[in-house]
Amino acid sequence: MKREHRKKTRDLNYSHYLHPRWWPTWLGLGIMWLIAHLPLRWQWAIGRLTGELAWRLLPRRRHITEVNIGLCFPDLSPDEQRALVRKSFRANGIGMMEIGLGWFRKMADLSDITTVHGLDHLNRALEGGKGVLLVGGHYSTLEMGGSLATEEMNADVMQRDHNNPLMNAVMTRSRESRYGAVLDAKDLRGLLKRLRMNRAVWYATDQDYGRKGIVFAPFFDIPTGTITATSRIAERSGCAVMPFSHFRREDRPGYDIYFHPALEDFPSGDELADATRVNRTIEQEIRRHPDQYLWMHRRFKTRPDPDDPDLYGKQGKRRRRSKRRD
Template identity: 35%
Template sequence: MFSISLLPYSVQHYLGLAIGRLAKTILKSRVGIARRNLEICFPEKSDTQRQDILEGCFSHLGHSVVDTANAWFWPQWRFAKHFKVEGLEHLKKARQQPGGILLVSAHFWTLESHARAYGSLDPGVGIYRPNKNSVYEYFQYHGRVKANKYLVDRTDVRGMIKALRNENAVWYAPDHDYGTHAAVFVPFFAQDKAATITGTATLAKVKNVQVLPTYALRNQDGSGFTLVIEPALENYPQGDDKQDAQRINQVIEKAILRAPEQYMWIHRRFKSRPEGEASVY
Protein backbone atom coordinates (compact mmCIF):
# COMPACT_ATOMS: atom_id res chain seq x y z
CA MET A 1 0.00 0.00 0.00
CA PHE A 2 2.90 2.33 0.65
CA SER A 3 4.12 1.64 -2.89
CA ILE A 4 0.67 2.51 -4.24
CA SER A 5 0.80 5.86 -2.43
CA LEU A 6 3.96 6.77 -4.36
CA LEU A 7 2.29 6.44 -7.77
CA PRO A 8 1.02 9.47 -9.74
CA TYR A 9 -2.64 10.17 -9.03
CA SER A 10 -3.66 9.49 -12.65
CA VAL A 11 -2.01 6.05 -12.53
CA GLN A 12 -3.74 5.30 -9.23
CA HIS A 13 -7.10 5.89 -10.90
CA TYR A 14 -6.57 3.10 -13.43
CA LEU A 15 -5.09 0.84 -10.78
CA GLY A 16 -8.23 1.32 -8.69
CA LEU A 17 -10.44 0.35 -11.64
CA ALA A 18 -8.36 -2.79 -12.21
CA ILE A 19 -8.58 -3.79 -8.55
CA GLY A 20 -12.33 -3.26 -8.65
CA ARG A 21 -12.76 -5.51 -11.69
CA LEU A 22 -10.63 -8.18 -10.05
CA ALA A 23 -12.62 -7.96 -6.81
CA LYS A 24 -15.90 -8.36 -8.68
CA THR A 25 -14.54 -11.48 -10.36
CA ILE A 26 -13.19 -13.05 -7.17
CA LEU A 27 -15.73 -12.02 -4.53
CA LYS A 28 -18.74 -13.83 -5.95
CA SER A 29 -20.55 -14.10 -2.63
CA ARG A 30 -20.15 -10.38 -2.01
CA VAL A 31 -21.52 -9.62 -5.46
CA GLY A 32 -24.58 -11.68 -4.58
CA ILE A 33 -25.04 -9.88 -1.25
CA ALA A 34 -24.71 -6.48 -2.88
CA ARG A 35 -27.21 -7.39 -5.60
CA ARG A 36 -29.70 -8.62 -3.00
CA ASN A 37 -29.28 -5.49 -0.86
CA LEU A 38 -30.02 -3.33 -3.88
CA GLU A 39 -33.12 -5.40 -4.70
CA ILE A 40 -34.37 -4.96 -1.13
CA CYS A 41 -33.60 -1.24 -0.87
CA PHE A 42 -34.58 -0.13 -4.37
CA PRO A 43 -37.43 -2.33 -5.65
CA GLU A 44 -38.66 0.60 -7.73
CA LYS A 45 -35.48 0.66 -9.83
CA SER A 46 -35.06 -1.45 -12.94
CA ASP A 47 -32.60 -4.35 -13.12
CA THR A 48 -30.40 -2.20 -15.33
CA GLN A 49 -30.35 0.67 -12.84
CA ARG A 50 -29.46 -1.64 -9.97
CA GLN A 51 -26.77 -3.30 -12.08
CA ASP A 52 -25.21 0.09 -12.79
CA ILE A 53 -25.03 0.79 -9.05
CA LEU A 54 -23.51 -2.65 -8.49
CA GLU A 55 -20.84 -2.09 -11.13
CA GLY A 56 -20.04 1.31 -9.63
CA CYS A 57 -19.87 -0.19 -6.15
CA PHE A 58 -17.04 -2.52 -7.14
CA SER A 59 -15.23 0.21 -9.03
CA HIS A 60 -15.25 2.28 -5.86
CA LEU A 61 -14.14 -0.77 -3.88
CA GLY A 62 -11.04 -0.79 -6.05
CA HIS A 63 -10.52 2.92 -5.57
CA SER A 64 -10.84 2.48 -1.82
CA VAL A 65 -7.60 0.48 -1.79
CA VAL A 66 -5.83 3.42 -3.41
CA ASP A 67 -7.61 5.91 -1.16
CA THR A 68 -6.56 3.99 1.93
CA ALA A 69 -2.94 3.97 0.84
CA ASN A 70 -3.04 7.73 0.32
CA ALA A 71 -4.88 8.43 3.58
CA TRP A 72 -2.37 6.39 5.56
CA PHE A 73 0.88 7.38 3.88
CA TRP A 74 0.60 10.69 2.01
CA PRO A 75 2.11 13.79 3.62
CA GLN A 76 -0.49 16.40 4.53
CA TRP A 77 0.47 18.83 1.74
CA ARG A 78 -0.24 16.20 -0.91
CA PHE A 79 -3.41 14.89 0.72
CA ALA A 80 -4.82 18.42 1.04
CA LYS A 81 -4.53 18.93 -2.74
CA HIS A 82 -7.14 16.28 -3.41
CA PHE A 83 -10.07 17.13 -1.18
CA LYS A 84 -12.47 20.00 -0.71
CA VAL A 85 -15.01 20.70 2.02
CA GLU A 86 -18.75 21.25 1.79
CA GLY A 87 -20.41 22.61 4.92
CA LEU A 88 -17.37 23.78 6.89
CA GLU A 89 -19.56 26.48 8.41
CA HIS A 90 -21.53 23.81 10.26
CA LEU A 91 -18.39 22.52 11.98
CA LYS A 92 -17.30 26.06 12.88
CA LYS A 93 -20.71 26.77 14.36
CA ALA A 94 -20.60 23.57 16.41
CA ARG A 95 -17.14 24.41 17.75
CA GLN A 96 -18.34 27.81 18.96
CA GLN A 97 -20.24 25.96 21.68
CA PRO A 98 -18.91 23.77 24.51
CA GLY A 99 -19.20 20.01 24.28
CA GLY A 100 -18.25 17.11 22.11
CA ILE A 101 -19.36 16.36 18.55
CA LEU A 102 -20.83 13.02 17.51
CA LEU A 103 -20.04 12.57 13.83
CA VAL A 104 -22.74 10.31 12.43
CA SER A 105 -21.40 8.71 9.30
CA ALA A 106 -21.81 5.60 7.17
CA HIS A 107 -19.70 2.96 5.48
CA PHE A 108 -18.85 4.60 2.20
CA TRP A 109 -15.80 3.35 0.31
CA THR A 110 -14.18 6.70 1.11
CA LEU A 111 -14.17 6.20 4.87
CA GLU A 112 -10.35 6.27 5.24
CA SER A 113 -10.15 9.50 3.24
CA HIS A 114 -13.04 10.82 5.29
CA ALA A 115 -11.22 10.19 8.57
CA ARG A 116 -8.01 11.84 7.33
CA ALA A 117 -9.84 14.82 5.85
CA TYR A 118 -11.98 15.54 8.89
CA GLY A 119 -8.97 15.12 11.16
CA SER A 120 -7.13 17.72 9.09
CA LEU A 121 -9.77 20.23 10.18
CA ASP A 122 -10.66 19.03 13.68
CA PRO A 123 -8.61 16.08 15.01
CA GLY A 124 -10.93 13.64 16.70
CA VAL A 125 -11.45 10.07 17.87
CA GLY A 126 -12.39 7.15 15.65
CA ILE A 127 -14.49 4.10 16.48
CA TYR A 128 -13.15 0.93 14.88
CA ARG A 129 -12.73 -2.83 15.06
CA PRO A 130 -9.13 -3.85 15.88
CA ASN A 131 -7.65 -6.30 13.37
CA LYS A 132 -6.48 -9.71 14.59
CA ASN A 133 -3.36 -9.48 12.42
CA SER A 134 -0.88 -7.50 14.52
CA VAL A 135 1.05 -6.17 11.52
CA TYR A 136 -2.06 -4.92 9.73
CA GLU A 137 -3.40 -3.55 13.01
CA TYR A 138 -0.23 -1.49 13.49
CA PHE A 139 -0.55 0.19 10.10
CA GLN A 140 -4.32 0.54 10.41
CA TYR A 141 -4.11 2.24 13.79
CA HIS A 142 -1.25 4.57 12.93
CA GLY A 143 -2.69 5.31 9.51
CA ARG A 144 -6.02 6.32 10.96
CA VAL A 145 -4.51 8.54 13.66
CA LYS A 146 -2.23 10.32 11.22
CA ALA A 147 -4.48 13.38 11.49
CA ASN A 148 -6.52 12.33 14.53
CA LYS A 149 -6.01 11.66 18.24
CA TYR A 150 -6.69 8.01 18.94
CA LEU A 151 -9.08 5.13 18.24
CA VAL A 152 -11.61 3.39 20.47
CA ASP A 153 -12.75 -0.21 20.10
CA ARG A 154 -16.34 -0.31 18.83
CA THR A 155 -17.34 -2.31 21.92
CA ASP A 156 -15.92 0.29 24.34
CA VAL A 157 -18.96 2.47 25.02
CA ARG A 158 -17.36 4.00 28.10
CA GLY A 159 -14.40 5.05 26.01
CA MET A 160 -16.71 6.76 23.51
CA ILE A 161 -18.57 8.59 26.28
CA LYS A 162 -15.29 9.69 27.86
CA ALA A 163 -14.08 11.07 24.52
CA LEU A 164 -17.30 13.07 24.09
CA ARG A 165 -17.16 14.40 27.65
CA ASN A 166 -13.65 15.62 26.88
CA GLU A 167 -15.18 17.62 23.99
CA ASN A 168 -13.70 15.48 21.25
CA ALA A 169 -15.26 14.80 17.88
CA VAL A 170 -16.13 11.08 17.72
CA TRP A 171 -16.64 9.31 14.38
CA TYR A 172 -19.52 6.83 14.58
CA ALA A 173 -21.12 4.72 11.82
CA PRO A 174 -24.41 3.07 12.93
CA ASP A 175 -25.44 1.85 9.47
CA HIS A 176 -24.41 -1.82 9.69
CA ASP A 177 -26.39 -4.71 11.18
CA TYR A 178 -24.64 -5.32 14.51
CA GLY A 179 -27.17 -7.86 15.76
CA THR A 180 -30.27 -7.51 17.90
CA HIS A 181 -28.60 -6.49 21.18
CA ALA A 182 -29.30 -2.80 21.92
CA ALA A 183 -31.07 -2.56 18.57
CA VAL A 184 -34.57 -2.03 17.20
CA PHE A 185 -36.20 -2.96 13.90
CA VAL A 186 -37.02 0.16 11.91
CA PRO A 187 -37.20 1.04 8.20
CA PHE A 188 -34.08 1.43 6.07
CA PHE A 189 -35.00 2.35 2.50
CA ALA A 190 -37.71 -0.12 1.38
CA GLN A 191 -36.94 -2.69 4.08
CA ASP A 192 -39.31 -1.94 6.96
CA LYS A 193 -37.51 -4.13 9.50
CA ALA A 194 -33.80 -3.35 9.56
CA ALA A 195 -31.92 -4.03 12.80
CA THR A 196 -30.55 -0.63 13.85
CA ILE A 197 -28.48 0.02 16.96
CA THR A 198 -29.72 2.48 19.55
CA GLY A 199 -26.21 3.57 20.49
CA THR A 200 -26.41 6.80 18.50
CA ALA A 201 -29.10 8.18 20.78
CA THR A 202 -27.22 6.91 23.85
CA LEU A 203 -24.08 8.82 22.89
CA ALA A 204 -26.08 11.89 21.88
CA LYS A 205 -27.37 12.12 25.45
CA VAL A 206 -23.91 13.04 26.76
CA LYS A 207 -24.06 16.61 28.03
CA ASN A 208 -23.68 19.32 25.35
CA VAL A 209 -23.03 16.83 22.55
CA GLN A 210 -23.99 17.93 19.05
CA VAL A 211 -24.74 15.41 16.32
CA LEU A 212 -23.32 16.26 12.90
CA PRO A 213 -23.91 13.99 9.88
CA THR A 214 -20.74 13.76 7.81
CA TYR A 215 -19.32 11.63 4.99
CA ALA A 216 -17.00 11.87 2.00
CA LEU A 217 -17.78 11.34 -1.70
CA ARG A 218 -15.40 10.81 -4.60
CA ASN A 219 -15.71 13.62 -7.14
CA GLN A 220 -17.10 12.59 -10.52
CA ASP A 221 -14.36 14.50 -12.35
CA GLY A 222 -11.63 12.38 -10.77
CA SER A 223 -10.10 15.32 -8.92
CA GLY A 224 -10.30 13.67 -5.51
CA PHE A 225 -13.20 13.79 -3.08
CA THR A 226 -15.46 16.11 -1.10
CA LEU A 227 -15.81 16.04 2.67
CA VAL A 228 -19.46 16.79 3.45
CA ILE A 229 -20.46 18.19 6.86
CA GLU A 230 -24.17 18.74 7.41
CA PRO A 231 -25.91 20.92 10.03
CA ALA A 232 -26.22 19.56 13.56
CA LEU A 233 -29.42 17.61 14.16
CA GLU A 234 -32.03 19.52 16.12
CA ASN A 235 -34.18 17.96 18.84
CA TYR A 236 -32.25 14.72 18.84
CA PRO A 237 -32.68 12.38 20.58
CA GLN A 238 -36.38 12.41 21.38
CA GLY A 239 -36.25 9.57 23.89
CA ASP A 240 -38.09 6.99 21.80
CA ASP A 241 -35.67 4.26 20.63
CA LYS A 242 -37.50 3.46 17.41
CA GLN A 243 -38.14 7.05 16.48
CA ASP A 244 -34.53 8.04 17.16
CA ALA A 245 -33.10 5.05 15.26
CA GLN A 246 -35.37 5.69 12.29
CA ARG A 247 -34.30 9.32 12.15
CA ILE A 248 -30.64 8.30 11.95
CA ASN A 249 -31.47 5.82 9.19
CA GLN A 250 -33.15 8.64 7.28
CA VAL A 251 -30.02 10.77 7.66
CA ILE A 252 -27.92 7.91 6.29
CA GLU A 253 -30.38 7.25 3.43
CA LYS A 254 -30.12 10.90 2.39
CA ALA A 255 -26.33 10.62 2.26
CA ILE A 256 -26.37 7.36 0.30
CA LEU A 257 -28.78 8.75 -2.30
CA ARG A 258 -26.20 11.37 -3.26
CA ALA A 259 -23.97 8.60 -4.61
CA PRO A 260 -25.45 5.11 -4.06
CA GLU A 261 -22.63 3.46 -6.02
CA GLN A 262 -20.11 4.68 -3.44
CA TYR A 263 -21.75 2.87 -0.52
CA MET A 264 -20.57 -0.54 0.79
CA TRP A 265 -23.46 -2.69 -0.34
CA ILE A 266 -21.37 -5.85 0.10
CA HIS A 267 -22.28 -6.31 3.79
CA ARG A 268 -25.39 -8.20 4.90
CA ARG A 269 -27.29 -5.18 6.18
CA PHE A 270 -30.42 -7.21 6.87
CA LYS A 271 -28.95 -10.44 8.30
CA SER A 272 -30.80 -10.03 11.63
CA ARG A 273 -34.52 -10.74 11.40
CA PRO A 274 -37.35 -10.52 13.91
CA GLU A 275 -38.03 -13.82 15.62
CA GLY A 276 -39.78 -16.21 13.29
CA GLU A 277 -38.88 -14.41 10.05
CA ALA A 278 -36.77 -16.14 7.42
CA SER A 279 -33.47 -14.77 6.12
CA VAL A 280 -33.75 -12.36 3.22
CA TYR A 281 -30.49 -13.64 1.73
Protein backbone atom coordinates in the same frame (compact mmCIF):
# COMPACT_ATOMS: atom_id res chain seq x y z
CA MET B 1 3.93 -17.00 20.58
CA LYS B 2 0.94 -17.15 18.26
CA ARG B 3 -1.46 -16.88 21.19
CA GLU B 4 0.42 -13.87 22.52
CA HIS B 5 0.00 -11.96 19.26
CA ARG B 6 -3.66 -12.86 19.00
CA LYS B 7 -4.31 -11.37 22.42
CA LYS B 8 -2.32 -8.19 21.80
CA THR B 9 -4.35 -6.80 18.92
CA ARG B 10 -3.14 -3.32 19.88
CA ASP B 11 0.55 -4.26 19.95
CA LEU B 12 1.90 -1.35 17.89
CA ASN B 13 5.61 -2.13 18.15
CA TYR B 14 6.83 -3.06 14.65
CA SER B 15 9.85 -4.89 16.07
CA HIS B 16 7.45 -7.55 17.36
CA TYR B 17 6.55 -8.49 13.79
CA LEU B 18 9.90 -9.57 12.38
CA HIS B 19 9.21 -13.31 12.43
CA PRO B 20 8.90 -14.89 8.92
CA ARG B 21 5.20 -15.56 9.48
CA TRP B 22 4.64 -11.80 9.16
CA TRP B 23 6.61 -11.48 5.92
CA PRO B 24 3.57 -11.97 3.63
CA THR B 25 1.81 -9.14 5.47
CA TRP B 26 4.90 -6.93 5.17
CA LEU B 27 4.97 -7.70 1.44
CA GLY B 28 1.33 -6.68 1.10
CA LEU B 29 1.99 -3.48 3.02
CA GLY B 30 4.96 -2.74 0.77
CA ILE B 31 2.75 -3.07 -2.31
CA MET B 32 0.19 -0.77 -0.69
CA TRP B 33 2.94 1.78 0.01
CA LEU B 34 4.14 1.68 -3.60
CA ILE B 35 0.63 2.10 -5.03
CA ALA B 36 -0.06 4.95 -2.59
CA HIS B 37 2.80 6.92 -4.14
CA LEU B 38 1.58 6.55 -7.72
CA PRO B 39 -0.35 9.40 -9.37
CA LEU B 40 -3.96 9.44 -8.18
CA ARG B 41 -5.36 8.61 -11.63
CA TRP B 42 -3.19 5.50 -11.74
CA GLN B 43 -4.38 4.47 -8.29
CA TRP B 44 -7.99 4.84 -9.34
CA ALA B 45 -7.34 2.81 -12.49
CA ILE B 46 -5.78 0.01 -10.43
CA GLY B 47 -8.71 0.22 -8.04
CA ARG B 48 -11.28 -0.09 -10.82
CA LEU B 49 -9.45 -3.13 -12.17
CA THR B 50 -9.31 -4.65 -8.68
CA GLY B 51 -13.03 -4.05 -8.24
CA GLU B 52 -13.78 -5.59 -11.65
CA LEU B 53 -11.80 -8.70 -10.72
CA ALA B 54 -13.62 -8.92 -7.38
CA TRP B 55 -16.97 -8.62 -9.18
CA ARG B 56 -16.00 -11.57 -11.37
CA LEU B 57 -14.24 -13.73 -8.78
CA LEU B 58 -16.26 -13.21 -5.57
CA PRO B 59 -19.75 -14.58 -6.31
CA ARG B 60 -20.85 -14.52 -2.65
CA ARG B 61 -20.04 -10.81 -2.26
CA ARG B 62 -21.59 -10.12 -5.64
CA HIS B 63 -24.77 -11.89 -4.53
CA ILE B 64 -24.95 -9.86 -1.29
CA THR B 65 -24.52 -6.65 -3.27
CA GLU B 66 -27.19 -7.69 -5.75
CA VAL B 67 -29.62 -8.40 -2.92
CA ASN B 68 -28.95 -5.07 -1.19
CA ILE B 69 -29.25 -2.98 -4.33
CA GLY B 70 -32.35 -4.89 -5.44
CA LEU B 71 -33.99 -4.18 -2.08
CA CYS B 72 -32.94 -0.53 -1.84
CA PHE B 73 -33.47 0.49 -5.47
CA PRO B 74 -36.54 -1.47 -6.62
CA ASP B 75 -37.41 1.26 -9.14
CA LEU B 76 -34.29 0.54 -11.17
CA SER B 77 -34.62 -1.91 -14.01
CA PRO B 78 -32.75 -5.24 -13.72
CA ASP B 79 -30.12 -3.92 -16.16
CA GLU B 80 -29.71 -0.73 -14.14
CA GLN B 81 -29.36 -2.71 -10.92
CA ARG B 82 -26.70 -4.94 -12.47
CA ALA B 83 -24.82 -1.87 -13.72
CA LEU B 84 -24.94 -0.32 -10.23
CA VAL B 85 -23.64 -3.54 -8.67
CA ARG B 86 -20.69 -3.58 -11.03
CA LYS B 87 -20.01 0.12 -10.54
CA SER B 88 -20.12 -0.38 -6.78
CA PHE B 89 -17.42 -3.04 -6.96
CA ARG B 90 -15.24 -0.67 -8.95
CA ALA B 91 -15.80 2.15 -6.47
CA ASN B 92 -14.93 -0.09 -3.55
CA GLY B 93 -11.86 -1.30 -5.45
CA ILE B 94 -10.70 2.30 -5.56
CA GLY B 95 -11.50 2.49 -1.85
CA MET B 96 -9.09 -0.38 -1.25
CA MET B 97 -6.32 1.59 -2.96
CA GLU B 98 -7.20 4.61 -0.84
CA ILE B 99 -6.49 2.68 2.34
CA GLY B 100 -2.79 2.85 1.48
CA LEU B 101 -3.19 6.47 0.43
CA GLY B 102 -4.69 7.28 3.83
CA TRP B 103 -2.04 5.35 5.73
CA PHE B 104 1.12 6.31 3.87
CA ARG B 105 0.64 9.76 2.32
CA LYS B 106 0.41 13.28 3.69
CA MET B 107 -3.15 14.53 3.29
CA ALA B 108 -1.80 18.03 2.70
CA ASP B 109 -0.69 16.71 -0.72
CA LEU B 110 -4.37 16.37 -1.64
CA SER B 111 -5.66 19.61 -0.16
CA ASP B 112 -5.90 21.32 -3.54
CA ILE B 113 -8.32 18.66 -4.84
CA THR B 114 -10.43 18.45 -1.67
CA THR B 115 -13.40 20.68 -0.83
CA VAL B 116 -14.82 20.78 2.69
CA HIS B 117 -18.46 21.79 2.94
CA GLY B 118 -20.18 23.00 6.11
CA LEU B 119 -17.19 23.23 8.45
CA ASP B 120 -18.99 26.13 10.13
CA HIS B 121 -21.65 23.66 11.31
CA LEU B 122 -18.98 21.72 13.20
CA ASN B 123 -17.41 24.82 14.71
CA ARG B 124 -20.82 26.07 15.83
CA ALA B 125 -21.68 22.72 17.42
CA LEU B 126 -18.37 22.66 19.33
CA GLU B 127 -19.27 26.01 20.86
CA GLY B 128 -21.81 24.07 22.94
CA GLY B 129 -18.87 22.65 24.89
CA LYS B 130 -20.17 19.07 25.12
CA GLY B 131 -18.55 17.49 22.11
CA VAL B 132 -19.80 16.39 18.72
CA LEU B 133 -20.65 12.88 17.59
CA LEU B 134 -19.93 12.73 13.85
CA VAL B 135 -22.35 10.10 12.58
CA GLY B 136 -21.11 8.66 9.31
CA GLY B 137 -21.66 5.68 7.05
CA HIS B 138 -19.48 3.01 5.52
CA TYR B 139 -18.78 4.73 2.22
CA SER B 140 -15.99 3.45 0.00
CA THR B 141 -14.02 6.60 0.90
CA LEU B 142 -14.02 5.54 4.57
CA GLU B 143 -10.26 5.86 5.11
CA MET B 144 -9.76 8.90 2.90
CA GLY B 145 -12.75 10.84 4.17
CA GLY B 146 -11.63 10.85 7.77
CA SER B 147 -7.97 11.40 6.92
CA LEU B 148 -8.75 14.38 4.71
CA ALA B 149 -11.14 15.85 7.29
CA THR B 150 -8.40 15.88 9.94
CA GLU B 151 -6.65 18.55 7.89
CA GLU B 152 -9.54 20.83 8.86
CA MET B 153 -10.45 19.67 12.38
CA ASN B 154 -9.17 18.03 15.54
CA ALA B 155 -11.06 14.79 15.96
CA ASP B 156 -11.01 11.29 17.41
CA VAL B 157 -12.13 8.08 15.75
CA MET B 158 -13.65 4.77 16.79
CA GLN B 159 -12.39 1.70 14.98
CA ARG B 160 -12.94 -2.02 14.86
CA ASP B 161 -9.46 -3.49 15.21
CA HIS B 162 -8.15 -5.49 12.25
CA ASN B 163 -7.94 -9.25 12.74
CA ASN B 164 -4.33 -9.23 11.53
CA PRO B 165 -2.27 -7.71 14.40
CA LEU B 166 0.38 -6.29 12.07
CA MET B 167 -2.20 -4.68 9.78
CA ASN B 168 -3.87 -3.36 12.91
CA ALA B 169 -0.60 -1.88 14.13
CA VAL B 170 -0.03 -0.03 10.84
CA MET B 171 -3.64 1.15 10.67
CA THR B 172 -3.72 2.33 14.28
CA ARG B 173 -0.34 4.08 14.13
CA SER B 174 -1.37 5.86 10.94
CA ARG B 175 -4.64 7.00 12.48
CA GLU B 176 -2.93 8.08 15.69
CA SER B 177 -0.78 10.42 13.60
CA ARG B 178 -3.95 12.13 12.31
CA TYR B 179 -6.51 11.79 15.10
CA GLY B 180 -6.26 12.77 18.72
CA ALA B 181 -7.35 9.32 19.94
CA VAL B 182 -8.13 6.00 18.27
CA LEU B 183 -10.79 4.29 20.38
CA ASP B 184 -11.92 0.69 20.25
CA ALA B 185 -15.39 0.37 18.73
CA LYS B 186 -16.73 -0.98 22.05
CA ASP B 187 -15.04 1.60 24.28
CA LEU B 188 -18.12 3.55 25.30
CA ARG B 189 -16.42 4.90 28.42
CA GLY B 190 -13.54 6.27 26.34
CA LEU B 191 -15.99 7.82 23.89
CA LEU B 192 -17.88 9.62 26.65
CA LYS B 193 -14.61 10.84 28.13
CA ARG B 194 -13.55 12.36 24.82
CA LEU B 195 -16.94 14.02 24.38
CA ARG B 196 -16.63 15.56 27.86
CA MET B 197 -13.36 17.05 26.60
CA ASN B 198 -15.43 18.76 23.87
CA ARG B 199 -13.95 16.60 21.12
CA ALA B 200 -15.44 15.64 17.79
CA VAL B 201 -15.61 11.83 17.53
CA TRP B 202 -16.25 9.97 14.28
CA TYR B 203 -18.79 7.19 14.83
CA ALA B 204 -20.35 4.89 12.19
CA THR B 205 -23.68 3.22 12.99
CA ASP B 206 -24.75 1.58 9.73
CA GLN B 207 -23.83 -2.07 10.15
CA ASP B 208 -25.69 -5.14 11.35
CA TYR B 209 -24.56 -5.89 14.92
CA GLY B 210 -27.15 -8.55 15.74
CA ARG B 211 -30.20 -8.27 17.99
CA LYS B 212 -28.67 -6.68 21.07
CA GLY B 213 -29.42 -2.99 21.64
CA ILE B 214 -31.31 -2.35 18.40
CA VAL B 215 -34.65 -1.23 17.05
CA PHE B 216 -35.97 -1.96 13.58
CA ALA B 217 -35.97 1.43 11.89
CA PRO B 218 -36.63 2.03 8.19
CA PHE B 219 -33.62 2.21 5.92
CA PHE B 220 -34.58 2.54 2.26
CA ASP B 221 -38.11 1.65 3.50
CA ILE B 222 -36.87 -1.69 4.88
CA PRO B 223 -37.17 -2.42 8.64
CA THR B 224 -33.49 -2.61 9.52
CA GLY B 225 -31.73 -3.52 12.75
CA THR B 226 -30.30 -0.19 13.93
CA ILE B 227 -28.32 0.38 17.12
CA THR B 228 -29.83 2.66 19.76
CA ALA B 229 -26.47 3.57 21.27
CA THR B 230 -26.45 6.89 19.39
CA SER B 231 -29.43 8.12 21.41
CA ARG B 232 -27.95 6.89 24.70
CA ILE B 233 -24.58 8.52 24.02
CA ALA B 234 -26.24 11.84 23.18
CA GLU B 235 -28.44 11.62 26.28
CA ARG B 236 -25.58 10.82 28.66
CA SER B 237 -23.13 13.35 27.23
CA GLY B 238 -25.34 16.15 25.94
CA CYS B 239 -23.24 16.16 22.77
CA ALA B 240 -24.38 17.38 19.37
CA VAL B 241 -25.06 14.65 16.80
CA MET B 242 -23.91 15.68 13.34
CA PRO B 243 -24.18 13.78 10.03
CA PHE B 244 -20.81 13.50 8.29
CA SER B 245 -20.12 12.17 4.78
CA HIS B 246 -17.38 12.08 2.16
CA PHE B 247 -17.28 11.13 -1.50
CA ARG B 248 -14.96 10.74 -4.43
CA ARG B 249 -15.63 12.99 -7.40
CA GLU B 250 -16.67 11.26 -10.59
CA ASP B 251 -15.78 13.90 -13.17
CA ARG B 252 -12.16 14.46 -12.04
CA PRO B 253 -9.79 13.29 -9.29
CA GLY B 254 -10.79 14.85 -6.01
CA TYR B 255 -12.91 14.59 -2.89
CA ASP B 256 -15.81 16.33 -1.17
CA ILE B 257 -16.22 16.32 2.62
CA TYR B 258 -19.63 17.25 4.09
CA PHE B 259 -20.47 18.41 7.63
CA HIS B 260 -24.23 18.77 7.97
CA PRO B 261 -26.17 20.74 10.58
CA ALA B 262 -26.45 18.97 13.92
CA LEU B 263 -29.71 17.10 14.43
CA GLU B 264 -32.18 19.23 16.40
CA ASP B 265 -34.03 17.86 19.45
CA PHE B 266 -31.84 14.78 19.52
CA PRO B 267 -32.31 12.56 21.40
CA SER B 268 -36.07 12.82 21.40
CA GLY B 269 -36.81 10.19 24.03
CA ASP B 270 -38.08 7.83 21.35
CA GLU B 271 -35.32 5.42 20.30
CA LEU B 272 -37.17 4.29 17.18
CA ALA B 273 -37.74 7.87 16.02
CA ASP B 274 -34.08 8.71 16.68
CA ALA B 275 -32.81 5.64 14.81
CA THR B 276 -35.12 6.50 11.92
CA ARG B 277 -33.65 10.00 11.72
CA VAL B 278 -30.10 8.68 11.72
CA ASN B 279 -30.90 6.13 9.03
CA ARG B 280 -32.59 8.78 6.94
CA THR B 281 -29.54 11.06 7.02
CA ILE B 282 -27.27 8.20 5.91
CA GLU B 283 -29.72 7.17 3.20
CA GLN B 284 -29.85 10.73 1.86
CA GLU B 285 -26.08 10.79 1.58
CA ILE B 286 -25.91 7.38 -0.08
CA ARG B 287 -28.25 8.65 -2.78
CA ARG B 288 -25.65 11.26 -3.76
CA HIS B 289 -23.35 8.51 -5.03
CA PRO B 290 -25.08 5.12 -4.62
CA ASP B 291 -22.09 3.20 -5.98
CA GLN B 292 -19.78 4.56 -3.27
CA TYR B 293 -21.46 2.68 -0.42
CA LEU B 294 -20.34 -0.63 1.08
CA TRP B 295 -23.14 -2.76 -0.34
CA MET B 296 -21.07 -5.94 0.17
CA HIS B 297 -22.12 -5.98 3.84
CA ARG B 298 -25.21 -7.98 4.87
CA ARG B 299 -27.01 -4.90 6.17
CA PHE B 300 -30.37 -6.67 6.39
CA LYS B 301 -29.12 -9.91 7.96
CA THR B 302 -31.08 -9.47 11.23
CA ARG B 303 -34.81 -9.55 10.53
CA PRO B 304 -37.67 -8.31 12.75
CA ASP B 305 -38.97 -11.86 13.09
CA PRO B 306 -36.23 -14.45 13.71
CA ASP B 307 -38.29 -16.88 11.63
CA ASP B 308 -38.19 -14.62 8.56
CA PRO B 309 -36.25 -16.20 5.69
CA ASP B 310 -32.66 -15.17 5.15
CA LEU B 311 -32.67 -12.46 2.48
CA TYR B 312 -29.21 -13.54 1.38
CA GLY B 313 -29.90 -17.27 1.14
CA LYS B 314 -31.87 -19.47 -1.20
CA GLN B 315 -35.19 -18.52 0.40
CA GLY B 316 -34.36 -14.86 -0.15
CA LYS B 317 -33.66 -15.59 -3.82
CA ARG B 318 -37.04 -17.27 -4.27
CA ARG B 319 -38.81 -14.41 -2.51
CA ARG B 320 -37.27 -11.79 -4.81
CA ARG B 321 -38.05 -13.84 -7.93
CA SER B 322 -41.69 -14.11 -6.91
CA LYS B 323 -41.86 -10.35 -6.36
CA ARG B 324 -40.48 -9.71 -9.82
CA ARG B 325 -43.11 -11.98 -11.35
CA ASP B 326 -45.81 -10.08 -9.48
